[in-house]
Amino acid sequence: MIQDIAPHIYHNEYSPMEPEEDSYLLYFEPNRTLAAWEGEQFDFPRFRDFPEVKQKLSDTVIYLFTIDSCRFYLAKELALPERKGFRLDSTRNFRDAAPQWLSFAGITAYQLWHWYDCxxxxxxxxxxxxxxxxxxxxxxxxxxxxxxxxISPAVIVGVIHKDKLLMSKYAGRTITHYALIAGFTEIGETVEETVKREVMEEVGLKVKNLRYYKSQPWSFSETLLMGFFAELDGDDEDITLDTEELSTAGWFTREEAPAQPLNISLTSEMIWQFKKGLV
Structure with a gap:
């Protein structure tokens, strides 16, 4: 998944040290990030690329985190940011950009930028x-x-019945691939209750025998995802679709289940676990 950046090590402790010339200087606008893009490869600017930005912590230069010994800082203001080969482009690029450890840094930094901005x-x-x-x-x-x-807790649910996996597509989104049932935990609710409620609300089915799989920080939506596999409670496979949330849903065998080619998300990994017969 995108946060699996070993052998690199992410240090999220707050250690606001003064930046150096080769420290990363990240700049964001809504849904866009400043970087040097070359196909799927990219790199962030450094302080040496913007010498007018003082190497000093302030209200507009904020320490973010460190990966290995590389320190990352947020520039809340940059005059004429697009220069020296750097341009603003969609933060969605982080889904398939390389190197992956910098993509992880990018989405994490964007989450912090959005929080500071709000x-x-x-x-x-x-x-x-x-x-x-x-x-x-x-x-x-x-x-x-x-x-x-x-950080908003949410669940991803892989519902299995008779060696088939329940998959769905979101309604009203440009994303067209199949995914798993998902949703945010509400006030006063356990994550186990969230699993059962979301499955019932979105497809009208009951589930049992919940098995926790794995979690993932998903900075695209400021979410901590918690993945569960569950079994259908009963033999009634008939789906009652919530058309405001989903455009379609259905049961897929291991061979039929459409998997995403990029294994950066918890959803994708869980689908592959099913396809490989590991769950």
Whole structure:
């Protein structure tokens, strides 16, 4: 999956050190990122590429994280960013861009950029927020309200019955490939209850014998995904489709199940586990 970047090591502890010339300098706009793109290969700019940006932490130069010994920083402002071979392009490129460890850095940084962008002002009193010096946190100097990066729990469910897997397509999206049942956990709900509720809401089926598989941080939607396999409760395979969420759904054998060619997502890995007979 996209976060599997070994032998590289991701360090997410908040260690706001001053940047150096070869430190990565990341810049984002809504759904776009600045990089040097050459086919599927890409690279992020460094501080040396934008000498007008001071190598100093500030409200507009923010420490993000470190991978191995490479430190990543967010530039909240850049005048004329598209130069020296760098151009703004879709963050969706990270799904198949190489190297993978930089793609993982990109989606993680974009999640943090979006969080900073949405927390400029206190949601309690409306005053401008300030960066905390010790934690990755925004703090209101007036009322003391604190905000940490948002992570939304969600589930991915592979429903299996008589050696067939339930697969579906989302409604109203440009994505046309098949996926698994998925949904966010609601307030006051366990993830196990989320599994059962989402399957019932989207396809009108009951499930049993839930088996936890694996989790994945999915920064494209600020989500922590938790994957489960489950069995159909009963023999009634008839699907009642929620047409607001899904455009189609059906049962597929191991040979028929359409798998995504890129194994960067938890959904894709779970489908391949089924196709290979490992679940």
């Amino acid at each position: 927390h400029k002002f206190c949601g309690h009193c409306g005053c401008p927020m300030v960066h905390d010096g010790k934690e990755r946190m925004m703090r209101c100097p007036d009322c003391g309200q604190t905000e940490y990066p948002k």
